[in-house]
Amino acid sequence: MGQVEATTERIVTGKPEDVFDALADYRETRPRLLPRQFSEYEVREGGDGEGTVVHWKLQATSKRVRDCLLEVSEPTDGQLVEKDRNSSMVTTWTVTPAGEGKARVVVTTTWNGAGGVGGFFERTFAPKGLARIYDELLAKLAADVAE
Numbered sequence: 001m002g003q004v005e006a007t008t009e010r011i012v013t014g015k016p017e018d019v020f021d022a023l024a025d026y027r028e029t030r031p032r033l034l035p036r037q038f039s040e041y042e043v044r045e046g047g048d049g050e051g052t053v054v055h056w057k058l059q060a061t062s063k064r065v066r067d068c069l070l071e072v073s074e075p076t077d078g079q080l081v082e083k084d085r086n087s088s089m090v091t092t093w094t095v096t097p098a099g100e101g102k103a104r105v106v107v108t109t110t111w112n113g114a115g116g117v118g119g120f121f122e123r124t125f126a127p128k129g130l131a132r133i134y135d136e137l138l139a140k141l142a143a144d145v146a147e
Helices: 016-024 029-033 116-146
Strands: 003-013 038-045 053-059 065-073 079-084 090-097 102-112
Touching: 003 116, 016 029, 016 079, 016 090, 016 102, 016 116, 029 116, 102 116
Parallel strands: none
Antiparallel strands: 003 102, 038 053, 053 065, 065 079, 079 090, 090 102
């Protein structure tokens, strides 16, 4: 059993604080950004960054659906961390300046993968699939912040 990691990043036109605020808005903005792989989205506590508890189902493949109940923290400026209460999955969103009026958004998800042959396939294919999902979310974020 090894740790699996998927990372995606994008440069977004917009002030870093505005981009961060959009990501941290789990009530209004985040639901608009979610690709079709997310379902049953529900804010259970809070709704704006630190202290938020949010639920969704993530269908990463046709056979794999993950039921996620995430606690959100903001350990440092420009960083959101979503820890899943139902698994070892942790997603970290980091927003930093990337030049005048631009922000770099990096999203990294880690979890403890399976062992054996299943673990090999998980470590090989899951990061690419998750990166595609988050790339779509980041494209929607870029469009949303640009409006």
